[in-house]
Amino acid sequence: MPPARYLPHSALPQLFDSLTGDGYAIVGPQARDKRIVHAPINAPEDLPWGTSHARSSGFSQLVDGPKNRCFAWANGPQALKPLLFPPREALWQINRENDGFVVEIVEPTHNRLAVIGVRACDLAALHIQDRHFLNGPHSDPQYAARREGLLIIAVNCTHPAETCFCASTGDGPEAKENFDIALTEGDEGFVVESGSPAGERILAMLSLDEASSEQIEDAASELRNAAASQKRSLPSNNLRDSLMARLDHPRWQEVAERCLSCGNCTAVCPTCFCHAEIEEASLDGSHSLHSREWDSCFGERHGYIHGKQLRPGTKQRYRQWLTHKLATWHDQFGRSGCVGCGRCIAWCPVGIDITEEAAALLK
Numbered sequence: 416m417p418p419a420r421y422l423p424h425s426a427l428p429q430l431f432d433s434l435t436g437d438g439y440a441i442v443g444p445q446a447r448d449k450r451i452v453h454a455p456i457n458a459p460e461d462l463p464w465g466t467s468h469a470r471s472s473g474f475s476q477l478v479d480g481p482k483n484r485c486f487a488w489a490n491g492p493q494a495l496k497p498l499l500f501p502p503r504e505a506l507w508q509i510n511r512e513n514d515g516f517v518v519e520i521v522e523p524t525h526n527r528l529a530v531i532g533v534r535a536c537d538l539a540a541l542h543i544q545d546r547h548f549l550n551g552p553h554s555d556p557q558y559a560a561r562r563e564g565l566l567i568i569a570v571n572c573t574h575p576a577e578t579c580f581c582a583s584t585g586d587g588p589e590a591k592e593n594f595d596i597a598l599t600e601g602d603e604g605f606v607v608e609s610g611s612p613a614g615e616r617i618l619a620m621l622s623l624d625e626a627s628s629e630q631i632e633d634a635a636s637e638l639r640n641a642a643a644s645q646k647r648s649l650p651s652n653n654l655r656d657s658l659m660a661r662l663d664h665p666r667w668q669e670v671a672e673r674c675l676s677c678g679n680c681t682a683v684c685p686t687c688f689c690h691a692e693i694e695e696a697s698l699d700g701s702h703s704l705h706s707r708e709w710d711s712c713f714g715e716r717h718g719y720i721h722g723k724q725l726r727p728g729t730k731q732r733y734r735q736w737l738t739h740k741l742a743t744w745h746d747q748f749g750r751s752g753c754v755g756c757g758r759c760i761a762w763c764p765v766g767i768d769i770t771e772e773a774a775a776l777l778k
């Protein structure tokens with residue numbers, strides 16, 4: 416790997432110019448509606464400078480952060496998931512013509528997209544989503560096209576939220592693989608590493624100096640402190656057998672009495688991939704649009720199979736979510752489905768905390 420280089424904050428416009436010059440549209444973090452969102456971005460001024468967050472169970476709010484930093488926050492409600500696997504997308508449509516039907520498949524779009532500010536937890540989640548959408552017997556053409564055009568500029572987390580626990584799952588706060596470029600922010604700029612030939616090509620356009628040993632050590636020290644600052648953890652990285660042995664634990668009913676079955680936790684989770692197929696037919700029978708949209712194991716239809724509701728209540732639905740995420744995911748993917756991003760804790764309207772629930776179930 417080429418040596419680490421140093422990108423002063425003042426040189427960020429050149430990075431943006433190199434990306435657009437290489438044909439990439441850019442998506443990056445911005446402070447909007449009191450949260451950090453990923454949205455199209457044209458210039459470094461639009462990054463969330465001087466922004467941090469206060470976060471706890473059921474609570475997330477932006478607060479003032481260090482003025483000279485644009486990544487002094489951990490993550491927003493979105494991960495990479497909506498960019499690669501949109502909440503809703505049309506797959507095909509059928510039109511009645513003459514005596515038959517014409518089927519039109521929605522062809523995948525092949526665009527080049529650079530995403531700035533991807534966190535280590537979201538890279539780990541992306542790896543799981545890749546396995547689900549690309550590595551099975553049938554690769555998903557829409558996901559594959561978007562994935563092929565994706566350039567990932569990761570930013571190592573120096574300001575984890577109070578809800579983060581990626582250090583305990585082994586997925587953060589430092590991005591170790593699956594990125595094209597990785598940045599670690601300091602007060603005056605970034606220590607920069609390339610992780611792929613595409614990333615190296617972009618960095619080569621910037622003519623950056625090598626990072627000094629002091630800059631590299633400062634970055635490493637911030638990451639060590641970030642990992643040490645995380646207080647939450649799961650009881651173990653493999654809860655498969657212990658959770659599956661507790662399917663009748665009274666805690667399932669206790670959590671069901673608080674849980675609203677709203678599905679926020681599955682919507683913000685970067686590894687959840689369940690979706691439903693939707694058919695919208697015109698009343699006159701001339702046309703039908705077939706789409707897919709995100710589904711949630713907390714919804715009615717998820718457990719409805721051939722006339723029978725398999726998970727009639729919140730207790731069964733919460734148990735399905737937690738035991739899939741932390742237990743049977745090991746059978747599917749050889750690891751837990753949780754990358755420690757903490758989103759489900761912050762965006763649960765009643766503050767249900769996956770780390771607390773797992774610990775209570777193991778008692």
Ligand code: SF4
Pocket residue numbers: 680683684685686740752753754755756757758759760769
């Ligand atoms: S289960 Fe919660 S903490 Fe774990 S990856 Fe999903 S949203 Fe993040």
Ligand code: SF4
Pocket residue numbers: 673674675676677678679680681713762763764765766767
């Ligand atoms: S655990 Fe929280 S976010 Fe998830 S469905 Fe229940 S109330 Fe909604």
